[in-house]
Amino acid sequence: MRNIADTIRRLNIQRSAKFSAFAPNLNTRLRPMSEFGSNPGELHAWTYIPSTTRPAVPLVVALHGCTQTAADYDSGSGWSDLAEKYGFALLFPEQQRSNNANLCFNWFATGDTTRGQGEVHSISQMVTTLADRHSIDRANIYVTGLSAGGAMTAAVLATYPELFRAGAIIAGLPYGSASSIPQAFDRMRGHGLQESRILANQVRQASDHQGPWPSISVWHGTADKTVDPINMEAIIGQWWHLHELSEKPIVTGLVQHHESRAWSDNEGVIQVEAHAISGMGHGIPIKSSGLDGYGTARPFMLDVGISSTWHIAKTWGLIGEQEAVSAERNAKSSAPSLTTEESRPVRRPVGGVIEDALRAAGLMK
Template identity: 70%
Template sequence: MRNIADTIKRLNASRTLKSSPLPRNANTRLQPMAEFGQNPGSLLAWIYIPTNFKPGSPLVVVLHGCTQTAAAYDHGSGWSDLADRYGFALLFPEQQRSNNPNLCFNWFAAADTTRGQGEVHSISQMVVSLTHRYCLDRTNICVTGLSAGGAMAAAMLATYPEMFKAGAIIAGLPFGTASNVPEAFDRMRGHGIQEGRILAEKVRQASNHQGPWPAVSVWHGTADRTVDPINMEAIIGQWWHQHDLKDAPRITSQSQRHQCRTWSDNAGITRVEAHTISGMGHGTPIKPGASGLGTPSVFMLDVGISSTWHIANSWNLIGESEIPPVEVAVTSCPPGARDESTRQVNRPVRGVIEDALRAAGLMK
């Protein structure tokens, strides 16, 4: 664990991020959702219902990152633009500064990540209310988020697994990996991360749900200096064990810098997938322009890859294919064989990252 001086330094850096420029009133199409039941987490709620919406449509819950607002994240990611094309509904929970001065969801606080309490309960109440109000498909609800929002998406998948068909965690952390601010910073740096079996047990203890479990997609840049890429491997291990998967991954090459690993169950259905973006820092990968989605801004990174499109496509919200993947059989060991104990965690961070990159096929 770092010393107190290092913790103070990082806290000061996070306060500096608070003043980073964000698009103001970037997307006025989002509408406030004033009433949605209990709100112990004191969150705000915004929604987007496209004009071509029909009852029985899917719902996507989108969780912004630190220093962002719901409107800013939608403007950067392009989710409402995609909803316009395909007619699904959107819910954007939003943090308040009274809860967290940097507008981070409190993914590391037990009071906000325990079923029936705090922020996770507020979000679940939003989902229930919106689903009832617009007659949404209760079997087709997904959640995604960036950074702290990604970690909170992981918390939603763990605490309310019966509510979600799938989730996508972008530059986030596994559920239950930290319980206070110093631990949160340590995990972000890649320190003290537990093995997949232990992390999976935390998911099992988060609710009385016995399955089936949501499918999980993980996105991370290899040059992320805010949330260490080893967290991606930890999330994979957590849900690989939770789904009780047996196979090694298959690698799909979407482009030279975008590689996807997928793990399937005995029926051949993908349950866990991991998207590695070579050279990308901390943020959501987007692809602006006529053929893409999103607008570059703080933590919205133009790398020529639209995570929004790929995530929606993996959830069957889009009925077409963008780039035919090239599949390559992989013989490497599955996550269960890689994280037998805290062996990786206790190694130098550089070595852990290199192992993760080798596992992704990005380093020899």
């Protein structure tokens, strides 16, 4: 039975949600979504439905980072601009300070990252409710997020894989890598990460799902001092083992000057891809100009000449092929030429070689 203090806290949360959290916000085009289930994680939900809708609309779920709101994340990343142009729907779960003082999703808390419980269950309820209310194509639902939102993206993909076709984790951490605040800070520093096979088993044990698994895209700045880039390799390894892919990437090269790798399954379908953004710190890579430019520079929204929002949407097939070709041609023609040394890709397998190096450095158990 809940005590009086807990009951009062919950009543205050409900009153706040009713009278303030969903009040009209003149600085955003997002609209509040209410009554989406039991909401055990006590999250808020915001949506964007494009003016030009069609039957079977794709849906992108976007999870903000710490200190951000749904509106902040949308404005900085440019997701609703892209959705309006190409006609897909958006869902923005939003954290409350009563859950986390820094507005971080609780990606490290077992009660919020276990199927049927907490924040992951609230997000799944939002997805299914929105799909029921609108003409959402249930075969084309995607999820992405930054930092704590990226780690929660990994948690949602692990606990409710049947809901999503693909996900994109930006400056995040692998699912199941931490279960307490001290462990969370250790993992953010790159310490104590488990072997890829163990991390993959964490995903397998998170639900009774037998596959197919969502495909995954990972983005991380090479100069990230908040979440060590070694977490990108851990995420790659987790999903590489899950999909049972070959060790060596089938594609290595540069995308707008930044290293890109991809791994495909036996049918040649790319299931894991990774983008290491050279010299970028902690945040989302954006591009403020050009046909493929989306987002607005601000804290954790870093204008480094490449829009992860645009590229992720392209990977998911949300951008028309002709528009994608035109934008890429325009970006290529306006980019400075690379020297031979600059254009040489870095090739790194994700299996035994990397894990041996991590153990030698004391970064992996």
